[in-house]
Amino acid sequence: MSWAAVAQKAKDATATNKEPKRVVFAPAVESVGDGGNEREHIDVSRTSCHGVGTAIPAYQKGLLILDANAFIKGMDNFSDVADVLVTTPQVVAEVRDRAARELLSRFSQVLHVLEPSKEAIAAVVSVAEKTGDLGAMSRTDIRLCALALYCCKATNSLQPPIEPRQAVINPDGDHGTEIVTDAVPDEGNDDSEAASNGSEDGEDENDDDEGWITPENIHQHLRGAADAVGERFDGGVACVTSDYAMQNTLKHLGVSIVGPHGMRIQELRQWLLRCTSCFALTNDTTRQFCGTCGSGNTLRRVQYVVTREGKKQLFINFCKPISTRGTVYNLPKPRGGKRGTNRCLVLREDQMAHVIRGTTSAKLREKHVVRGSGNDEELAAFGEVPKPHKRDVNQPRMFSSYHKYNVNEKKKSRASRRK
Secondary structure, X not given: OOHHHHHHHHHHHOOOOOOOEEEEEOOOXXXXXXXXXXXXXXXXXXXXXXXXXXXOOOOOOEEEEEOHHHHHOOOOOHHHOOOEEEEOHHHHHHOOOHHHHHHHHOOOOOEEEEOOOHHHHHHHHHHHHHHOOHHHOOHHHXXXXXXXXXHHHHOOOOOOOOXXXXXXXXXXXXXXXXXXXXXXXXXXXXXXXXXXXXXXXXXXXXXXXXXXXXXOOHHHHHHHHHHHHOOOOOOEEEEEXXXXXXXXXXXXXXXXXXXXXXXXXOOOOEEEEEEOOOOOEEOOOOOOEOOOOOEEOOEEEEEEEEOOOOOEEEEOOOOOOOOOOOOOOOOOOOOOOXXXXXXXXXXXXXXXXHHOOOOOHHHHHHHXXXXXXXXXXXXXXXXXXXXXXXXXXXXXXXXXXOOOOOOOOOOOOOOOOXX
């Protein structure tokens, strides 16, 4: 069977339901004796499924879509602002530490576990690609953002989305990219701009007072602290997360966000990757190798804005030192064999073909389709694939072989020593 036939078979076997799957998750606490120590865990097997295509639970106060960091940071005051809590199965699986699982087991409210729809997943992936946040988001993050988008659409609480502006590329090859190295002041804050202009003359006189809170600038610090906390959630539908990449994507989609302990973004940003070796720019933030020079571990995230003329304006911090991870120690000694350096050492993108020697592109595509069969088509690279116990050496390495430890150092042997 060819890889195309396997792909068509997997596509036909995929469910065509547009409504999400709802599972009511009722946490149960069990005490297991382990040498005098008791540990609590959540019995995930005691879940009751109410079928596919059920509607979102009705709420009176508010509906919150919870991320894993909401449990990890110890947020337990959801009952005051919301009466319906929603999450995904992947988020529940991420809650592993004891304190967070104890917090999850003490919930007085029922935690509803939903699966996002395909349309919502496709919308999240499309917006994340435009904003440049796709490379910083995991499969769990994409599914949670998709669930938040679906809940907002189903309850008619979606705010007007903000479409990311795209740069205009001139046909003569001039991309019109400008680099900004200095800090740009906030245009909307006229008071702070006037205060900064007025303080330029007396900078030499009051050099020792810089950075201190004085009666003249205390109102600016108070206003900055109030802006950092953000608006208070009074009801409706919102997503609780402290991931800035998820918050940036959700704000572009029009979904309200709630930051744990006031951790919220204050402005929307767009990102791209800039190679520190050849200074090339790429909008694909999921790349591990530079598409121009092929170098690995040289791509860095850079913020940019699109001006009214359609030009990109980069904000690069040249004071930040370039990471030398993987370049401190020498490369491993060459060795042959099945697991030699010629099979696992990948420093350039063009080495991918030599690493997978003996396999054709058709076989690789067929293996990729078989591994991803039964998953969402929109998450071909981000779907929930089973984790293999051992890495297949025939599969290409999708990341560069740069390590922060000495690869030539002799490993410690754990052989038993006779007394």
